[in-house]
Amino acid sequence: MSRIALKLNGNKLALDALAKLNTNRQHHKLFSTNSQSGRLAGKVALITGAASGIGKAAAIRFIENGAKVLLADVQDHLGKSIAKDLGPNATYIHSNVTNEQEISSAVDHAVAQYGRLDVMYNNVGIIGEFQPTILDLELEGFDRTMKVNVHSTVAGIKHASRVMIPRQAGSIICTASTTAILGGMANHDYAVSKAAVIGLVKSTAAELNQHGIRVNCISPHALPTPLAVNFFKKRLGIDDEKMVVEMIHNMWEFNGARCEAADVAEAAVFLASDDAKYISGHNLVVDAGFTCFKRLNFSP
Incomplete structure (x- = not known):
């Protein structure tokens, strides 16, 4: 838009017409699905938990960058609707990540189709139930969080490796968290599960390097995904969604920007692309420096 604007050299009528055209396009589709260029041009990607939040944002960015994407989730209505909006380069597949066979089938579906x-x-994950102390921790709930957040990630890496090793190439990305x-x-349960994901990434990267397969993770700070918003609404007893979103944003303030799902998706595009061809075993932290420092308190 900026280059076109410069070429138009201040022609207000033309600029207004161009802005209107772009707005109309956005109403019809999330974006153009005809792009043959981009950082992921020609690549095939499978994203778990792709019906909302970070997964949805990643699907959008991946397709914008030329990839063909399989969106895996259990939210069938949402997933199918998003895939339809994204166009012919998006396919929805039902996949319950707590079932290894369904993850295996999703991987096989990608290979069969492309x-x-x-x-x-x-990417898929749950926050778990809020239990304020270790004394309140219910191990049944702990096991469920580990099943969704860790077991599914192990299965995802396992079955992706199964089809990537013969080709001696591939990029595997996992969602961790600053809470780890x-x-x-x-x-x-959530913090432990995400720490396990970081450890898993390092362990599998060490093995898969010999096969040309990169394994990395992304650790976002708190951001207002539907999962997080619903969790904090319940935890804080607040029904006002806008208030909860604002509270999540204010958990850490960075002057000039706020963390959105699209920011994490951009990090995933980088790790998936050939621009990151020599990056493996890395935890890419998207938190505006929150985990890097603490300010000294000089109060008497």
């Missing part, structure tokens, strides 16, 4: 799998994004880096920011 002949290969270039990118596996293990600093203690006290989340309930124990």
